[in-house]
Amino acid sequence: MPADTTPTNASSMNATTTNSNETATPPEHSVPAVQRAIRLLRYIGSGRSCRNLTSAAADLAINRTTLMRLLATLKDEGLIATIPSTTSNSQGGYRLSWGVLELSQGMNQQQALLDQAQPVLEQLAEQCGMSAYLAVADGGYSLYLARAIARGSLVSNLSTGTRLPLYRTSVGRALLAAMTVEEASQRLQQLPPEHTADIAPTQVLDELTRDRAAGLSWSLGRYEANVGSCAIALCPQANQPIAAINLVGPGQRFVDQPEDVADALRRAAAEILAVIPG
Numbered sequence: 001m002p003a004d005t006t007p008t009n010a011s012s013m014n015a016t017t018t019n020s021n022e023t024a025t026p027p028e029h030s031v032p033a034v035q036r037a038i039r040l041l042r043y044i045g046s047g048r049s050c051r052n053l054t055s056a057a058a059d060l061a062i063n064r065t066t067l068m069r070l071l072a073t074l075k076d077e078g079l080i081a082t083i084p085s086t087t088s089n090s091q092g093g094y095r096l097s098w099g100v101l102e103l104s105q106g107m108n109q110q111q112a113l114l115d116q117a118q119p120v121l122e123q124l125a126e127q128c129g130m131s132a133y134l135a136v137a138d139g140g141y142s143l144y145l146a147r148a149i150a151r152g153s154l155v156s157n158l159s160t161g162t163r164l165p166l167y168r169t170s171v172g173r174a175l176l177a178a179m180t181v182e183e184a185s186q187r188l189q190q191l192p193p194e195h196t197a198d199i200a201p202t203q204v205l206d207e208l209t210r211d212r213a214a215g216l217s218w219s220l221g222r223y224e225a226n227v228g229s230c231a232i233a234l235c236p237q238a239n240q241p242i243a244a245i246n247l248v249g250p251g252q253r254f255v256d257q258p259e260d261v262a263d264a265l266r267r268a269a270a271e272i273l274a275v276i277p278g
Helices: 032-045 053-060 064-076 098-128 170-178 181-189 201-214 251-256 258-274
Strands: 080-082 094-096 131-138 141-149 163-165 217-220 227-234 243-250
Touching (some): 053 064, 064 080, 201 217, 243 251
Antiparallel strands (some): 131 141
């Protein structure tokens, strides 16, 4: 697979469920109980209070007993709360609770990261005449969330939302190298066999040791001739990367001017980290 150029098969990761009943075959790797809980949260979040359990169970294609158990569990976890019945308001039922807001804080922080990183990526891409990307670790994959393509740079044109196995790209290896060895190993184990059949875990860990010592992850024509890339992790705290950024461009640039590439990435990483809260 070419480095930073070929997306995974998204259809295998975004299978949908049917709405007929609880016996519908779930997508591979999905947990039906979790899917039902998430559908219930969305249902309540849309303004439907589940006051009428029979009607809500029918809407959600689950039985009434399962619905009652899900409501009790979500309430115990602080994700929903009961709506008091009063003389003036006999509605009752459930509403979303503060626990949902707590979960959303991570997304707010991620959006703040993207807002601060985008202009830095654009400057980095134009300065170096290459493509610049920002990605985060999502299970065993790197998830590309932001990009900047320099004018005339057509070597790499990944779209945001692309997911690639962490160990296959420089940006993914930078994320792995910035983690503890234990976490990196766990991430690799989360990948399905078809994404790890062509490489030994020990080989990946040896590469991560070199990347960790260098503070950068390089790929020079490794997966596609004449294409190079270099990545650096964004780590506000040791072993806790929040993202990684990389440059992708003509391989000869990485051979002739490695220090220029490395210095540009280090400056961009420092600039992003300097404006990220916390």
